[in-house]
Structures are given as C-alpha cells and as structure tokens.
Amino acid sequence: MNTHNSIAEGMGLKIVIVVQARMSSNRLPGKVMLPVLGKSLLYRMIERLKQVRHEVQLVVATSHKGDDDIIEYESLKMGVPCFRGDLNNLLDRHYQAAKAFEADIVLKIPSDCPLIDPQIVDNVLDVFMADGGKYDYVSNLHPATYPDGNDVEVMTIDCLKRAWQVAVKPLELEHTTPYIWENAGRFRIGNVSWETGLDYSMSHRFTIDYEADYQFIKRVFEELYEANPEFTCTDIINLLEAKPGIYNINAQYAGVNWYRHHLDELKTITAEQTKIPAV
Structure with missing residues (x-):
C-alpha cells in the first residue's frame, strides 16, 4: 500500500483539496480557461494535482454566477466534482464545499497555481499528518x-469552521484563511520551508495574474511537458537557469501579490513580503 495513503487511511481521515476558480478576474478575465497545449489552464492544474500521492478528493469550487457555468462543465469533463457557492465570500464557499464532501482535512490551493508541484503538496501534507492532531493549520506560506x-494550505475542518464562524473582515472572507494565520494564538500553526534552504518566494513567479504570467506558464509547459508531463519545481528552476529569457517573461511581477493591498490590516505580513508592480 502507498505509505501516503496508509497514513490517511490509518487515521480514518478524508482529505479534500478545494480549488477555487471563477471566470471573473480584474486583471486577466477567464484566466483559468486560457489554453495551454490544447487544454485549459484549469485542466493542466487538475492534471498535476491528480499526481498527489496522498489519497485525496479533488473538488473545484466556483460561484453560482452564470459566467462560471463553463468552470463546472470543465470540472465534470475532468471527472472532478464542482461545488457552487458565493461569488465573493470565498471563506464561505470553501467551508461549504469542504462540508458538502465530508472533509476531515481541507486543502486550499488557488486556481492561479497551474504549475504547482504535487510533490510540494505531499510534503506539506506529510508535515500535517506526521504528528496526528498536533496542528490545526500548516502551510508553506508563513513565511513563504x-x-x-x-x-499549499492544509487545515482541519474544525479549524476552517472556526474561521468561518467568526471571521468578518472583507479580506478574511475574500482570501479564506487570513483569520487563521493572523490569529496564531488561537490555532496550532505549522509552516513548511523549501528543503533546499533557498527562498525564491519574491524572485520567482509561477502564478498567473497578468498576461505576462500566462505567456510564462505557457512557455514552461511547451518546454517541459512533452518530455515529462510530471515535471517538477526543480525541473522549472533548471529550465529557467538554462534559458533565462523564459524567466524574464514575467520577472517584472516577481514578488507582486495580494498582500500589497492590505499591509495596514495584516499583522503578520511586512512590506518586504510584497511589492508594487512597476507597470
């Protein structure tokens, strides 16, 4: 039996990965449905998440808005169930999706991470599962x-429920988990650092929010997918070192993230953990 599977099964826990996806995006509308090698970015991301070695239930969570019908259709084509909930309250949508699929452990992986390395997902889950009951929440983001x-953010359903019950700030509802990691005294929180000892969180950008990000991600898939559909984060780093022109496609946005809009509200995030886009 797969050791990853046996850990979860031995503890009698159901693990649900919730991928939040919607067509509305201020900077790049419909980004999750942009094509890469004949499939949508959402398809490519789910394809990668299906490589996770832990036994997990994948769920795509979108809104009730008609524009998001295409997200549901795409999910079902991939054999992944789709949950539909509130458009703007992603904390509620995440919790309701997790509850609907009877999750004991819930993962939050945003749909703007189509290059996510399934080995990293497994690493974070390994830490969460290693000492059963030690943590309420483990991520690789605090610090990243x-x-x-x-x-990757992993939490118990009880942890997510507590946040859902008490969170009221708009940023807490929009971004799902800030209430948890901003209130470390109320939750048992762990963090997973990159085993290399390196910190590329502000220098390397594999996420999608701008057209340049799409061109970067598309190029990475074109370079690596045919030879190895299960290419890793290390494979991408090696590609960028060999072909720095690819790195430069979206380098201007490296370090740009949503934190920049909320530095006056967030207690645990500093200005050094985000930057304003140059253009």
Whole structure:
C-alpha cells in the first residue's frame, strides 16, 4: 500500500483539496480557461494535482454566477466534482464545499497555481499528518520560501469552521484563511520551508495574474511537458537557469501579490513580503 495513503487511511481521515476558480478576474478575465497545449489552464492544474500521492478528493469550487457555468462543465469533463457557492465570500464557499464532501482535512490551493508541484503538496501534507492532531493549520506560506505559485494550505475542518464562524473582515472572507494565520494564538500553526534552504518566494513567479504570467506558464509547459508531463519545481528552476529569457517573461511581477493591498490590516505580513508592480 502507498505509505501516503496508509497514513490517511490509518487515521480514518478524508482529505479534500478545494480549488477555487471563477471566470471573473480584474486583471486577466477567464484566466483559468486560457489554453495551454490544447487544454485549459484549469485542466493542466487538475492534471498535476491528480499526481498527489496522498489519497485525496479533488473538488473545484466556483460561484453560482452564470459566467462560471463553463468552470463546472470543465470540472465534470475532468471527472472532478464542482461545488457552487458565493461569488465573493470565498471563506464561505470553501467551508461549504469542504462540508458538502465530508472533509476531515481541507486543502486550499488557488486556481492561479497551474504549475504547482504535487510533490510540494505531499510534503506539506506529510508535515500535517506526521504528528496526528498536533496542528490545526500548516502551510508553506508563513513565511513563504517556495517560488510563488506553489501555495499549499492544509487545515482541519474544525479549524476552517472556526474561521468561518467568526471571521468578518472583507479580506478574511475574500482570501479564506487570513483569520487563521493572523490569529496564531488561537490555532496550532505549522509552516513548511523549501528543503533546499533557498527562498525564491519574491524572485520567482509561477502564478498567473497578468498576461505576462500566462505567456510564462505557457512557455514552461511547451518546454517541459512533452518530455515529462510530471515535471517538477526543480525541473522549472533548471529550465529557467538554462534559458533565462523564459524567466524574464514575467520577472517584472516577481514578488507582486495580494498582500500589497492590505499591509495596514495584516499583522503578520511586512512590506518586504510584497511589492508594487512597476507597470
């Protein structure tokens, strides 16, 4: 039996990965449906998440808005169930999706991470599962060290429910988990750092929010996918070192993230953990 599977099964826990996706995006509308090698970015991301070695239930969570019908259709084509909920309250949508699929452990992996390395997902889950009951929440984001776009947050359903019950700030509802990691005294929180000892969180950008990000991600898939559909974060780093022109496609946005809009509200995030886009 796969050792990853046996850990979860031995503890009698159901692990649900919730991928939040919607067509509305201020900077790059419909980004999750942009094509890469004949399939959508959402398809490519789910394809990668299916490589996770832990036994998990994948769920795509979108909104009730008609524009997001295409997200549901795409999910079902991939054999992944789709949950539909509130458009703007992603904390509620995440919790309701996790509850609907009877999750004991919930993962938050945003749909703007189509290059996410499934090995990193497994690493974070391994830490969470290693000492059963030790943590309420484990991520690789506080502080972040992996290249941006490998975002993994793992929490118990009870942890997520507590946040859902008490969170009220708009940023807490929009971004799902800030209430948890901003209130470390109320939760048992762990963090996973990149085993290399490197910190590429502000220098390497594998996420999608701008047209340049799409061109970068598309190029990475074109370079690596045919030879190895299960290419890793290390494979991408090696590619960028061999072909720095690819790195430069979206380098101007490296380090740009949503934190920049909320520095006056967030207690645990500093100005050094985000930057304003140059253009």
